[in-house]
Amino acid sequence: MNRQIVKLFAFIVVLFGVLIGFTSWWSVFDAEALKEKNANKRPLLEQQQIPRGRILTADGEVIAKSVPKGKGDAKRYVRRYPAGALLGHPIGYSFVQYGDTEFEQFHNEELVGEEGEFVSIVDELLGHRQEGNDVVTNIDADAQRTALAALQEVGYGAVVAIEPSTGAVKAMVSNVSFDPNRIPSDFEQMSQNGIETPLLNRATQGLYPPGSTFKVVTAAAGLDSGAITPETTINAPGSLVVEGTPLENDYGTSYPSAGLDEALTNSVNTWFGQLGQQLGNDTLFEYMERFGFNATPAIDLPEDAVFDSGVYEGEELLRASDPVDLARLAIGQERLLTTPLQMALVTAAVANGGEQMKPRIWKRVIDPEGRVVEEMDPSTYSNPISEETAAELTTAMEGVVSEGTGTNAAIPDIAVAGKTGTAETPGNKACGGGIDENQAWFIGFAPADDPQIAIAVSVECTPEFGGDVAAPIFREVAESILNAE
Amino acid sequence: MTSARNRELLALVPVAILLTAGFAGVFSQESEKLGDLSLVYGGYFLALCVATHVFLRIRLPDADPYLFPLVATLTAFGLVMIYRIDETLARDQANWFVLGLVLFALTIQFLRDYDVLERYRYTIAIGGLLLLLAPRVPGIGQQVNGAYLGVKIGPIAFQPAEFTKLAIVVFLASYLREHREVLIVGARRILGVTLPPLKHFGPLLVVWGASMFMLVFIRDLGSSLMFFAAFLALLYVATGRFSFVAIGMAMFALGAWFFASTVPHVHDRIEIWLHPYNEPQGTGYQILQSIFAQADGGLFGQGFGQSLLTIPGTDNALLPAAHTDTIYSLIVNEVGLFGACGVVLVYLLVAARGFKIALLANDGFSKLLATGLTTVFAFQAFVIIGGVTRVIPLTGVTLPFISYGGSSILANFVLLALLLLVSDRARREAAEPNRRLETRGMVP
8 A cells, every 4th residue: 555655645745736836826926917906906005004205306395295094903004295286297196096107106116115025024024114215306396386387378288398418307297287186086087088188197198299399300310311411401492292282381481592590490391391301211210219209218107108209000100111201291290299208308319419318207215214225327318319410400499599480488698499399280189179279389408508408398279389389388497497506 | 762752842842933933023013012922922832732742752652753743833823823813813723722732632542542443433434424414404503605614502613524524534444444455356347447346335435425415515615625535545545546536536526517517606616716807806805815915925925914904994804714714825925935835845744744654554444544634634735725826716624723713623633643643553563573463454
């Protein structure tokens, strides 16, 4: 019988091995997927037991904090947002029933103070309670406030302000915003898919036709690829038939031998249309991709909160090999859709001498004892254009503000470089279907000779032009940031 | 062989330290300061263990030295986990532990000549089966989650299946010892399959019938599986015929399939097992929460006393039946995969020692008894751990020596006592080679 007993034991060893296998699967290998399950409220409930760290603006204003509720076993922490709707975007919210979004989600680990498993064992033995870290953002509360107030006066839209040399996000506003404190009570109402869509972060999720602001990208491609120099002239008639439809300049003005400066200052459609055709698909797409189109911007927000910019065919992004109307793409039409964040990144890259920094909302992480755990280290996303190209573009963009379509962006005693944009979006459902609806833009940076801030302003559903409605907002926000320094 | 007892004594020290450290861990979570209460509890526990050890030293000096410390480890671990869930439950459990030790001592004292069990095998088998029926008797029976598992007479509630498993093992060991040869010799090959002789197989069919009956009548899938596994294991060990096991498994599968499609309770259990996400807040809640709790444990767990058992601010369970069915999930949650591996390893070591005893035993009954007891013990652990890890459908079986539950503790201490009795005799005989082995009627 002994042989059978040994075999029986071997069988039981196998069975127990299966138990260990399954336990490993649930507890380690499949653990992350299980934590994501909707039915699984445990991770959130557990996080509620931990005082989540605060989120602060660059100058120490509290954006989010946790307050204790209940006593004993029922004790838990609930999120409060003293800044209210001012920073509904991009901070988002964190509630057990509704989950985490945006900045709260992306920086969850720092905020709950999760460290490696080994560290937590040591902590546990020492009897330390887990406590979250504070995360300080780069957000300039005054600039944020200025931008939100300015947008609220003109309509829906977004403002993104980035420090060109570091990628620090100084302001990111989406109007209509929402008050995160009201999520537990008003979530259903807020998430209804109406026109206001307060939960949509228009700065990173709003996809809009960029209009003439895109001419900066076209010009950059032309200069940097060597197709043109600032002195190259192109005969730009008042109207040009492209793909069977006339492409027209504003007021039908023709510019018989315009150089880049004149063309950009006056936003000459036929000039850039011809440049686009001359560049061809490959070059134009190459430069778009260098600036970050066709990819998700490397910002510290969750991937589902940041949309890709590019030429859309339905849900698909077109590539260089796909047929496009180059002349219209070159002036920001065609099926090109961009987020305000993407245009801010293009602007910041030009401002920073052709080096595009990764955008960062967070600045540093501070532990409960007040020690700095981690500091944001600026890093380069790409070098889309040369320093020389950037300088030439800057000169042309200065012309836009000093004597062209963007004069409303001018700041006394400070040189401003910028570009206006007005995309016609008649019948836009997002606006309720009006006829005279435009997507008005202004992108720019200041001071032009030593850029401190690069800003993209986008206003939805407006009858006005970018130079009239978006440029003044640029000026207000830029002044707020420059005056603070 | 006093060295065996010395090894046992030595092995008990780390167990007491483990218990002390465990309580210390829980206390430090609850009061954030460490009192000396954990030392007091550790002291009591060590004292009880030492007392048991002294008793073993006197009564069973040659018995296996590792089994008792292993079981003490499981008990200590269980006490800490239960204490962490509910202090009153832990106090009850500690009382049951003491009672279990008393029963353990009584079994050793009065069943020293355990061959007497053979004489009463039919009485024991029928008694065990009658016990199983008790939960369906109006007035004393209790239904839990659709299964009839408990009996309640006055203030005393117990789960008869825990004792029935001992009765069935005793019966099978005795019956197979006597009939194993006719089962082997009388086997006929029909259509290429070796079939046992019907005449001698009859009583074994009764065991199969009992398992099926349990499935239908008391709707206890877990115990049914556990009993049947023990039955097949013993049949295999006794006859060496794998074909018998295959036939048995086929019969069980057939029966299980039939009842799974006709008995709603059994059908539901299997549905929940296969598709827990169909009703995450309803029938699938327990198994899903069990798995989610494990997912949160990771490699090293959240630490003693750290796990969330109820949804904060409410009395709703986040991990239902944490002190009984899902205690293993709680262990994974609090001490992680490593801790859980440790627990599984301890069960495996118990099984290893149990089979070692069976190997050393000199007569057929002892061998089969030790094999059967060990198998039923190991399978009980497998059924419940497998249940909460979704290896098999989740059913209400206790995790031996760890889960809260008096019947389980008492029955398993009797099981341990029987194993040590077999062990003591086997090792003593091994130490006295001159002894005439035939006196036990064993077949070499």
